[in-house]
Structures are given as C-alpha cells and as structure tokens.
Amino acid sequence: MVIAMAARTSILISVAVLLTLAACTVQAHHASSSCKRKLHCGPSKFIFYTHNTVYNPSVDNREYFNSIYSSPPNVSFANPFGFGIVNTFEDPITVGPSNNSRLLGKAQGFYVLNSFTEYTLFHLFTANVTEGKYQGTIDIFGQIREAEPVRYLTVVGGTGAFLGARGLATCTRVEFDSTPPAKWTLSFDLKLYY
Incomplete structure (x- = not known):
C-alpha cells in the first residue's frame, strides 16, 4: 500500500x-x-564614389586634402613597398564619378600597406551616408592588391537604413592622377543582405 x-x-x-x-x-x-519585430531591410544594391586627395606639403594643399600618410617605419633595410605606412582619410562620397556629383556623405577610415613584396593594402572604413534616400553607416574592411583593377572588400555591418548589412563591396579605380598632390576616384558597388 x-x-x-x-x-x-x-x-x-x-x-x-x-x-x-x-x-x-x-x-x-x-x-x-x-x-x-521585423528588422528594417535596406537596399540590396548601393553604389557610391569616393574622391581622395593626399596631403602634400611640397604643393601646400592643406586647404583641400582629405588623406594623409604617416612616415615610413624606421627600418634599416630596403622597404620598396612602404610596409607599415598608414593612410588616414575622410573622403567625400558622391552619387557619381565626378567631384561635382551630388554629395552623399563621407568615407572615414584608414588603410595600411602590409606587404614586403607588392602594394597590398588592408582597408578599414565606415561610409557615413547622410544624404539621399538611404541614410546610415556601412562598415567595410578587407585586404586588396593595388595591381588588381577590381578589388573585393567585405561589408561587415551598418546602421540606419543599412542596419545589420552584410555583403560584398566591389571596388574599382575610376581615375588616378599621381601629379602632386596625388588624387584618385574609386567606385564602390555594394551587394547587401540583411
């Protein structure tokens, strides 16, 4: 029992x-x-152009530069590819390849020359899009070989209209002028998912 x-x-x-x-x-x-809650989904494709002008004291362009290189590292061996040089930039972002195209915001970040054998750059920057239909930030990073005409970087995040963005940033050099001060324009074609 x-x-x-x-x-x-x-x-x-x-x-x-x-x-x-x-x-x-x-x-x-x-x-x-x-x-x-349903997350906001931004654009699946987004294109912008950056315009870079390197500071050069020999032509006194302090009024209109947006990029500056650090000094090369103090090493006692040949360093033909500038290993260790850092470039910090705040480039205007536009909707088209012309400097006079409508402004979208600024790309702010840096890249480091990180190879002893070729011009290879490690990029890390944020595209701050403050104008236009989509506004927010897009975080982009990766390593590129300068010799390649088309370069691929990774989109690793975003805010605002680009909240949680991931994807691929295809970078192409549109224009390059090595006459001091050096200037170039890059296009960024982003394929995004959320």
Whole structure:
C-alpha cells in the first residue's frame, strides 16, 4: 500500500511538472510571437564614389586634402613597398564619378600597406551616408592588391537604413592622377543582405 501511494504521488508530481512545463512553453512562445519585430531591410544594391586627395606639403594643399600618410617605419633595410605606412582619410562620397556629383556623405577610415613584396593594402572604413534616400553607416574592411583593377572588400555591418548589412563591396579605380598632390576616384558597388 505504501509503495502504491508512493507510485501514485510520483505520477502526480510528474504530471504536474509536465503540465507546468507545457504551460511555460506555450506562454513563452506567445510572448516571443507577440514581441517579434521585423528588422528594417535596406537596399540590396548601393553604389557610391569616393574622391581622395593626399596631403602634400611640397604643393601646400592643406586647404583641400582629405588623406594623409604617416612616415615610413624606421627600418634599416630596403622597404620598396612602404610596409607599415598608414593612410588616414575622410573622403567625400558622391552619387557619381565626378567631384561635382551630388554629395552623399563621407568615407572615414584608414588603410595600411602590409606587404614586403607588392602594394597590398588592408582597408578599414565606415561610409557615413547622410544624404539621399538611404541614410546610415556601412562598415567595410578587407585586404586588396593595388595591381588588381577590381578589388573585393567585405561589408561587415551598418546602421540606419543599412542596419545589420552584410555583403560584398566591389571596388574599382575610376581615375588616378599621381601629379602632386596625388588624387584618385574609386567606385564602390555594394551587394547587401540583411
């Protein structure tokens, strides 16, 4: 009789625990369903152009530069590819390849020359888009070989209209002028997902 009562009590406790767990699961599912928010999805394709002018004291362009190189590292061996040189920039972003195109914002970041054998650059920057239909930031990074006509970087995040963006940034040099101060224009064709 004692064993039968213990078995009955054990079954009742088990049933009570299962019913409690089932009720909690239903309640949690209902709470999470009612609190779900749909994330804003930005554009799947976004194109912009950056315009870079390097500071050069020999032509005194302090009024209109947006990029500056650090000094080369103090090493006692030949460094033909500028290993360790850092360039910090704040380039205007436009809708077209011309400097006079409509302004979208600024690209702010840096790149480091990081190879002893060729011009290879590690880029890290944020495109701050403050004008136009889509506004927010796009974070881009990766390593490129300067010799390649088309370069690929990674989109690793964003805010605003680009919240949570991931994807591919295809970078192409549109124009380059090495006459001091050096100037160039790059196009960025972004394929984004959220």
